[in-house]
Amino acid sequence: MTTVRIWTDAEVERDPAVKAVFDDIRSTRKSDFVNNFWRALANDPPTLKRTWESVRAIMGGDGALDPLTRELIYIAVSTANGCSYCIHSHTAAAKQRGMTDAQHMHLLAIVGMACETNGLATGLQIPVDPEFMV
Amino acid sequence: MTTVRIWTDAEVERDPAVKAVFDDIRSTRKSDFVNNFWRALANDPPTLKRTWESVRAIMGGDGALDPLTRELIYIAVSTANGCSYCIHSHTAAAKQRGMTDAQHMHLLAIVGMACETNGLATGLQIPVDPEFMV
Amino acid sequence: MTTVRIWTDAEVERDPAVKAVFDDIRSTRKSDFVNNFWRALANDPPTLKRTWESVRAIMGGDGALDPLTRELIYIAVSTANGCSYCIHSHTAAAKQRGMTDAQHMHLLAIVGMACETNGLATGLQIPVDPEFMV
Amino acid sequence: MTTVRIWTDAEVERDPAVKAVFDDIRSTRKSDFVNNFWRALANDPPTLKRTWESVRAIMGGDGALDPLTRELIYIAVSTANGCSYCIHSHTAAAKQRGMTDAQHMHLLAIVGMACETNGLATGLQIPVDPEFMV
Amino acid sequence: MTTVRIWTDAEVERDPAVKAVFDDIRSTRKSDFVNNFWRALANDPPTLKRTWESVRAIMGGDGALDPLTRELIYIAVSTANGCSYCIHSHTAAAKQRGMTDAQHMHLLAIVGMACETNGLATGLQIPVDPEFMV
Amino acid sequence: MTTVRIWTDAEVERDPAVKAVFDDIRSTRKSDFVNNFWRALANDPPTLKRTWESVRAIMGGDGALDPLTRELIYIAVSTANGCSYCIHSHTAAAKQRGMTDAQHMHLLAIVGMACETNGLATGLQIPVDPEFMV
Numbered sequence: 001m002t003t004v005r006i007w008t009d010a011e012v013e014r015d016p017a018v019k020a021v022f023d024d025i026r027s028t029r030k031s032d033f034v035n036n037f038w039r040a041l042a043n044d045p046p047t048l049k050r051t052w053e054s055v056r057a058i059m060g061g062d063g064a065l066d067p068l069t070r071e072l073i074y075i076a077v078s079t080a081n082g083c084s085y086c087i088h089s090h091t092a093a094a095k096q097r098g099m100t101d102a103q104h105m106h107l108l109a110i111v112g113m114a115c116e117t118n119g120l121a122t123g124l125q126i127p128v129d130p131e132f133m134v
Numbered sequence: 135m136t137t138v139r140i141w142t143d144a145e146v147e148r149d150p151a152v153k154a155v156f157d158d159i160r161s162t163r164k165s166d167f168v169n170n171f172w173r174a175l176a177n178d179p180p181t182l183k184r185t186w187e188s189v190r191a192i193m194g195g196d197g198a199l200d201p202l203t204r205e206l207i208y209i210a211v212s213t214a215n216g217c218s219y220c221i222h223s224h225t226a227a228a229k230q231r232g233m234t235d236a237q238h239m240h241l242l243a244i245v246g247m248a249c250e251t252n253g254l255a256t257g258l259q260i261p262v263d264p265e266f267m268v
Numbered sequence: 269m270t271t272v273r274i275w276t277d278a279e280v281e282r283d284p285a286v287k288a289v290f291d292d293i294r295s296t297r298k299s300d301f302v303n304n305f306w307r308a309l310a311n312d313p314p315t316l317k318r319t320w321e322s323v324r325a326i327m328g329g330d331g332a333l334d335p336l337t338r339e340l341i342y343i344a345v346s347t348a349n350g351c352s353y354c355i356h357s358h359t360a361a362a363k364q365r366g367m368t369d370a371q372h373m374h375l376l377a378i379v380g381m382a383c384e385t386n387g388l389a390t391g392l393q394i395p396v397d398p399e400f401m402v
Numbered sequence: 403m404t405t406v407r408i409w410t411d412a413e414v415e416r417d418p419a420v421k422a423v424f425d426d427i428r429s430t431r432k433s434d435f436v437n438n439f440w441r442a443l444a445n446d447p448p449t450l451k452r453t454w455e456s457v458r459a460i461m462g463g464d465g466a467l468d469p470l471t472r473e474l475i476y477i478a479v480s481t482a483n484g485c486s487y488c489i490h491s492h493t494a495a496a497k498q499r500g501m502t503d504a505q506h507m508h509l510l511a512i513v514g515m516a517c518e519t520n521g522l523a524t525g526l527q528i529p530v531d532p533e534f535m536v
Numbered sequence: 537m538t539t540v541r542i543w544t545d546a547e548v549e550r551d552p553a554v555k556a557v558f559d560d561i562r563s564t565r566k567s568d569f570v571n572n573f574w575r576a577l578a579n580d581p582p583t584l585k586r587t588w589e590s591v592r593a594i595m596g597g598d599g600a601l602d603p604l605t606r607e608l609i610y611i612a613v614s615t616a617n618g619c620s621y622c623i624h625s626h627t628a629a630a631k632q633r634g635m636t637d638a639q640h641m642h643l644l645a646i647v648g649m650a651c652e653t654n655g656l657a658t659g660l661q662i663p664v665d666p667e668f669m670v
Numbered sequence: 671m672t673t674v675r676i677w678t679d680a681e682v683e684r685d686p687a688v689k690a691v692f693d694d695i696r697s698t699r700k701s702d703f704v705n706n707f708w709r710a711l712a713n714d715p716p717t718l719k720r721t722w723e724s725v726r727a728i729m730g731g732d733g734a735l736d737p738l739t740r741e742l743i744y745i746a747v748s749t750a751n752g753c754s755y756c757i758h759s760h761t762a763a764a765k766q767r768g769m770t771d772a773q774h775m776h777l778l779a780i781v782g783m784a785c786e787t788n789g790l791a792t793g794l795q796i797p798v799d800p801e802f803m804v
Contacts, residue, residue: 001259001261001798001803002258002259002260002261003257003258003259003623003624003627003640004258004637004640004641006260006261033265035263035265035266036260036261036262036263037251037254037255037258037260040258040260041254041258043637043641044638044641044642044644044645046727047254047641047644047645047648050724050727051250051251051254051648054247054250054720054724055247055251057716057720058240058243058244058247059244059247063240064234064236064237064239064240065206065237065240065241065244069203069206070240070244072199072203072206072207073206073207073210073241073244073245073248074244074247074248075391076207076210076211076214077210077211077213077214077244077245077248077249077252077655078248078252079211079387079390079391080210080211080214080215080387081214081248081249081252081256081618082390082483082484082485082618083251083252083255083256083618084262084390084393085255085256085260085261085262086248086251086252086255087390087391087393087405088262088263088266088267088393088405089262089263089266090248091266091405092265092266100198101406101445102198102446103198103199104405104406105198105406105445105446105449106192106197106198106199106204106446107199107207107391108387108388108391108392108446108449109192109446109449110192110193110199110204110207110208110211111207111211111387111388111391112384112385112387112388112391112449112453113188113189113192113193113208113384114207114208114211114212114215114220114224114387115211115215115383115384115386115387116185116188116380116381116383116384116387117171117185117189117217117220117380118211118212118215118217118220118383119347119348119376119379119380119382119383119384119479120171120175120181120185120376120379120380121171121217121219121220122215122217122219122347122350122352122355123137123343123347123355123375123376123379123380124136124137124138124171124174124175124376125135125136125137125352125355125356126136126140126170126171126174126219127135127136127140127170127219128170128218128219128222128223128671129169129170129222129223131167131169131226132169132222132223132225132226133222133671135530135535137355137356137359137372138369138372138373177369177373178370178373178374178376178377180459181373181376181377181380184456184459185380188452188456191448191452209659211387213655213658213659214655215350216350216658216751216752216753217350218658218661221658221659221661221673222661222673225673235674235713236714238673238674239674239713239714239717240714241659242655242656242659242660242714242717243714243717245655245656245659246652246653246655246656246659246717246721247652248655249651249652249654249655250648250649250651250652250655251648252651253615253616253644253647253648253650253651253652253747254644254647254648256615256618256620256623257611257615257623257643257644257647257648258644259620259623259624262403267403269527269529269664269669270526270527270528270529271525271526271527271757271758271761271774272526272771272774272775274528274529301533303531303533303534304528304529304530304531305519305522305523305526305528308526308528309522309526311771311775312772312775312776312778312779314593315522315775315778315779315782318590318593319518319519319522319782322515322518322586322590323515323519325582325586326508326511326512326515327512327515331508332502332504332505332507332508333474333505333508333509333512337471337474338508338512340467340471340474340475341474341475341478341509341512341513341516342512342515342516344475344478344479344482345478345479345481345482345512345513345516345517345520345789346516346520347479348478348479348482348483349482349516349517349520349524349752350752351519351520351523351524351752352530353523353524353528353529353530354516354519354520354523356530356531356534356535357530357531357534358516359534360533360534368466370466371466371467373466374460374465374466374467374472375467375475377460378460378461378467378472378475378476378479379475379479381456381457381460381461381476382475382476382479382480382483382488382492383479383483384453384456385439385453385457385485385488386479386480386483386485386488388439388443388449388453389439389485389487389488390483390485390487391405392404392405392406392439392442392443393403393404393405394404394408394438394439394442394487395403395404395408395438395487396438396486396487396490396491396537397437397438397490397491399435399437399494400437400490400491400493400494401490401537477793481789481792481793482789484617484618484619484792486792486795489539489792489793489795490539490795493539503540503579504580506539506540507540507579507580507583508580509793510580510583510789510790510793510794511580511583513789513790513793514583514587514786514787514789514790514793515786516789517785517786517788517789518782518783518785518786518789519782520785521613521749521750521778521781521782521784521785521786522778522781522782524749524752524754524757525745525749525757525777525778525781525782526778527754527757527758537795537797538794538795538796538797539793539794539795540794542796542797569801571799571801571802572796572797572798572799573787573790573791573794573796576794576796577790577794583790587786587787587790590783590786591783591787594776594779594780594783595780595783599776600770600772600773600775600776601742601773601776601777601780605739605742606776606780608735608739608742608743609742609743609746609777609780609781609784610780610783610784612743612746612747612750613746613747613749613750613780613781613784613785613788614784614788615747616746616747616750616751617750617784617785617788617792619787619788619791619792620798621791621792621796621797621798622784622787622788622791624798624799624802624803625798625799625802626784627802628801628802636734638734639734639735641734642728642733642734642735642740643735643743645728646728646729646735646740646743646744646747647743647747649724649725649728649729649744650743650744650747650748650751650756650760651747651751652721652724653707653721653725653753653756654747654748654751654753654756656707656711656717656721657707657753657755657756658751658753658755659673660672660673660674660707660710660711661671661672661673662672662676662706662707662710662755663671663672663676663706663755664706664754664755664758664759665705665706665758665759667703667705667762668705668758668759668761668762669758
């Protein structure tokens with residue numbers, strides 16, 4: 001299905017640049033499991049490294065938003081963009097970070113509501129109120 | 135610019151169905167200001183009423199997510215959908231609910247990151263790992 | 269604002285390939301007005317010709333759907349895609365073909381509803397019921 | 403595949419709030435079949451109720467547009483948004499409301515055409531003609 | 537899965553209008569293989585003919601961009617639009633036209649980067665610099 | 671219009687982390703002009719730095735695709751995503767890298783064509799041919 005090769009652990013072992021990123025993923029997440037997204041990006045080590053370091057900084061490092069809220073936002077964007085893979089992987093990540101079923105369903109209600117008013121506001125071509133301008 | 139008429143307060147006063155919704159918006163928000171979105175929806179009173187009641191319930195009522203988190207999710211979806219009006223109105227709402235500049239920029243960093251990995255995962259057509267399935 | 273040159277009537281007069289398409293637009297629509305979309309496409313006469321002939325066939329020719337329904341569908345797609353120009357031009361076309369204010373607002377209510385359930389179904393990753401398969 | 407539980411009829415029977423909505427779906431549609439969308443929303447009874455009542459009012463109630471046209475618009479939006487589930491469910495609904503194969507293919511030709519000119523108009527950043535302004 | 541019938545070669549043989557297009561596809565591509573996209577469009581011969589002639593002209597004819605670059609652009613758009621079918625078919629076409637694995641991964645890195653900055657620029661609602669205006 | 675502050679040169683001078691990135695942008699591009707995108711990201715120095723370094727590597731460094739092709743892909747994605755700012759900034763960048771008017775119009779014809787077949791393939795829900803699978 002994928003348009004590129006999904007790297008196995010044996011293949012990762014043979015490429016030091018890829019192995020270094022996989023080692024960091026495993027130690028950062030405290031888990032041996034590395035999901036297909038990184039195994040596909042392994043085909044391009046610089047993109048693998050850059051993407052992982054960005055994800056680690058934005059989703060895992062210090063920051064103004066708490067870890068669960070970050071995942072909720074990630075699910076929201078992935079849903080609006082229709083990315084099935086990211087919906088699944090970040091719904092799993094959100095559950096690991098404590099998302100309850102009630103929070104999950106509230107999130108989806110907000111996503112649906114936002115999509116609806118986005119459609120209405122766009123179809124109506126409503127001008128932004130001066131009160132909302134910075 | 136708008137594709138429909140934006141109702142003035144004088145027009146609202148003359149239509150009891152619209153006025154009832156505007157009164158509820160004003161008392162719920164404790165503010166006389168009613169933004170253009172509702173003034174455009176006033177052209178269709180049943181849609182005005184249904185949309186307002188949904189927004190009030192999902193964004194303002196009890197729920198598993200706190201009020202600020204709800205607005206962050208709304209901005210995230212509106213950004214992914216490219217709805218300029220909703221980005222402005224919900225960025226203003228989030229600030230009213232206490233969003234700091236640091237939270238705002240962290241939110242946007244997550245939105246950008248999610249859009250990037252959505253694009254990568256879609257272009258790679260990565261199969262969902264069995265570990266992510268419910 | 270546009271990324272290409274918008275052709276004036278004088279420029280159109282000097283290019284026979286462009287003029288032929290503009291003449292056909294004017295005679296088909298029984299109006300001298302040619303909107304900016306075609307004046308921008310004039311920078312690429314083969315694309316201008318191909319696009320106009322497709323639009324004329326699909327939106328203007330015989331077909332299983334009536335002329336107004338075609339415009340409603342065009343507005344719906346343009347709204348979901350966030351194309352401000354096409355929302356304006358096809359809302360105007362729909363009004364020319366008889367769209368009432370009530371039909372316009374009903375259209376937008378459906379667009380909003382569809383966007384909402386699209387967001388919900390995508391976020392929930394609901395499998396298609398076998399009953400819906402051809 | 404779904405990110406939430408799909409409720410069985412037995413589970414629905416045990417939850418009065420969910421059962422009330424399912425009963426209304428069945429009696430409104432005069433059919434025992436309730437599709438997965440509602441079985442997934444059952445995880446959040448208020449969202450289930452609100453969404454069903456909105457769908458019932460917009461798609462099934464009185465309105466300025468006829469029932470088939472409503473479904474054509476729904477398919478158009480769902481296609482532009484890339485929602486596979488809604489494309490399947492509303493294509494089935496449109497067929498139930500009498501959509502012919504010729505109407506279906508005409509619909510898709512319009513959707514494709516609109517997507518093409520949306521892309522062109524957006525890439526060209528064409529300014530809206532003053533003639534199209536309300 | 538498809539919402540329409542996929543035509544077999546035997547069915548194509550019986551419809552002269554469809555057969556003429558299929559013959560042209562086969563002779564243009566110097567291959568007997570005709571992919572499902574055309575077999576689905578066969579349900580609407582005028583759309584089949586118009587779409588094929590447009591694709592042949594834009595992707596196969598003379599033009600300012602070389603054949604491989606055209607396919608890279610096609611993949612980029614299909615990825616941003618989330619069209620799984622077109623990602624697969626045009627990734628295959630790009631490989632036939634000589635796309636290397638390194639070019640494929642560079643393409644996807646650009647697509648991801650563009651999606652990220654699109655998200656950032658939209659969320660920030662940045663005004664276009666006068667320097668970028670034509 | 672923007673939802674954050676656009677930093678002036680005077681403000682940039684007072685923040686060493688932001689100044690370092692702006693200095694690198696100026697020396698890399700051999701130009702004093704720094705566009706609004708970076709002046710908005712200056713509100714979040716780590717995101718400014720990370721985004722600039724990614725853009726510099728992907729769009730400016732060595733790579734399998736030539737500099738102009740990279741910009742064409744960027745425009746294509748930005749158009750599909752409806753990001754007006756990025757369409758303008760990368761159309762300007764492509765022209766700086768030698769994009770001719772004919773290449774620009776061919777690019778847009780491909781973008782339009784891809785959007786059309788994306789819409790058709792999605793509405794038809796066409797299954798991927800086994801021949802296209804890796």
